[in-house]
Amino acid sequence: MKLMEINRELPIISPEEIKPGQIWEVSRQVFSPLEFTPEEKQHFYSPAIFDFLNGNTPPRYVIIVTEPELEIDETPEWQVISVMLLSVKTDYLSSTNLLIPTTISGLKQDVIAETCNVIPMLTCNLLRPVGKRLSRKIYDLLLDMGDFEQGFIEKAPSLEEILALGLNKGTTNNPEFQQQELDWKTLLEVPVVAYHLYVKAVLTLDETLLLEQLKAKVTTQPIPLNQWFQGIVQTGWQTFEEVVGIFSATPALEGWRGKSNPEFPGGEAEITQIETLVKQIQTTEDDGILWNAVATLRQLQPHHSVLGVRKVKSINIQETALVLTMNLISRVKEEVRILLEVYSTDKSPLPKDLKVIILNDKKDIVLEDTAENEIVSIALQGLIGEKFSVKITTKDDFILEDFLI
Numbered sequence: 001m002k003l004m005e006i007n008r009e010l011p012i013i014s015p016e017e018i019k020p021g022q023i024w025e026v027s028r029q030v031f032s033p034l035e036f037t038p039e040e041k042q043h044f045y046s047p048a049i050f051d052f053l054n055g056n057t058p059p060r061y062v063i064i065v066t067e068p069e070l071e072i073d074e075t076p077e078w079q080v081i082s083v084m085l086l087s088v089k090t091d092y093l094s095s096t097n098l099l100i101p102t103t104i105s106g107l108k109q110d111v112i113a114e115t116c117n118v119i120p121m122l123t124c125n126l127l128r129p130v131g132k133r134l135s136r137k138i139y140d141l142l143l144d145m146g147d148f149e150q151g152f153i154e155k156a157p158s159l160e161e162i163l164a165l166g167l168n169k170g171t172t173n174n175p176e177f178q179q180q181e182l183d184w185k186t187l188l189e190v191p192v193v194a195y196h197l198y199v200k201a202v203l204t205l206d207e208t209l210l211l212e213q214l215k216a217k218v219t220t221q222p223i224p225l226n227q228w229f230q231g232i233v234q235t236g237w238q239t240f241e242e243v244v245g246i247f248s249a250t251p252a253l254e255g256w257r258g259k260s261n262p263e264f265p266g267g268e269a270e271i272t273q274i275e276t277l278v279k280q281i282q283t284t285e286d287d288g289i290l291w292n293a294v295a296t297l298r299q300l301q302p303h304h305s306v307l308g309v310r311k312v313k314s315i316n317i318q319e320t321a322l323v324l325t326m327n328l329i330s331r332v333k334e335e336v337r338i339l340l341e342v343y344s345t346d347k348s349p350l351p352k353d354l355k356v357i358i359l360n361d362k363k364d365i366v367l368e369d370t371a372e373n374e375i376v377s378i379a380l381q382g383l384i385g386e387k388f389s390v391k392i393t394t395k396d397d398f399i400l401e402d403f404l405i
Contacts, residue, residue, distance in 0.1 A: 094172055225328060277293045
């Protein structure tokens with residue numbers, strides 16, 4: 001990462017050109033005061049974002065919410081505004097994503113306004129104004145809908161008010177679409193966070209420190225683990241079976257399966273053993289017994305429903321290819337038991353200074369383990385709605401993943 005040199009390539013849009021209610025196309029060339037290496041971009045952006053930047057997906061649009069207001073110490077090259085995301089995926093019309101037809105927007109296709117996704121962005125990442133400027137009544141209604149959903153006002157616009165303005169709404173929300181749109185928030189928010197660090201960069205010229213601060217400051221929405229039980233998998237995560245050809249030789253769950261475990265015979269004896277394992281998984285409070293039973297049952301009946309879900313993500317830290325595996329077991333009273341594992345892709349020992357740290361929603365350390373051989377395993381539990389983070393760190397690098405149970 002390095003400071004960007006201000007040059008002729010940076011588009012500077014006059015504040016007078018940007019007005020609330022306008023619709024603008026988002027540029028496929030994203031500018032930031034801090035220039036990132038390809039590896040750093042991989043950290044922040046998903047494959048879907050790279051498809052957009054490379055011109056492989058349709059254009060994206062935003063509604064201007066607030067016009068630029070330059071402070072005394074702000075540079076005109078980096079003007080911050082707030083915008084509301086638009087999407088052409090009208091199949092995801094919902095109670096918060098309102099349909100704006102072409103007759104109102106002036107665009108070539110209908111769009112939905114994501115009223116809960118109002119975010120900051122830099123004006124240099126706007127491409128051009130398109131379509132028609134929305135009326136003040138429509139502009140106010142869209143903001144009121146978002147404010148209601150986020151608890152800022154007590155009354156939402158009625159369906160009659162929405163229809164009277166030529167808009168429309170759905171009746172449900174789609175968690176999968178909401179997760180997809182988090183990528184777009186990150187695309188526009190990262191340059192803004194980089195801008196707020198820009199002055200520090202000029203003063204300190206400590207680019208390594210700034211990159212760490214940027215990684216820590218960029219707000220990424222937590223991965224909703226409960227959606228995994230519904231078959232919804234977020235970008236970057238795969239089922240264990242999808243990558244078994246790559247990771248079949250990894251020691252996943254081996255740390256919980258002792259060498260003294262007998263080979264179980266078939267027939268009635270095996271059925272009895274399976275029943276015993278299922279009961280242990282459903283009732284035991286001992287982590288060792290639980291995950292030992294999971295490992296054993298997975299050998300006997302790998303697709304048994306009591307085994308829950310297991311997702312895998314490839315990660316790179318300090319130029320080392322690693323695997324992060326999350327094993328989830330749903331229990332009674334909204335309790336979820338979790339086994340987190342980190343190991344290398346080739347069964348080689350982990351970096352000696354690698355640590356896996358579990359943080360609560362206040363970013364306080366609650367669990368920590370250090371690599372001693374080829375795998376780190378941490379067992380934890382929580383209730384639906386609780387948040388936690390996993391920080392995998394070495395002396396010179398770290399990765400932070402946020403989760404919502």
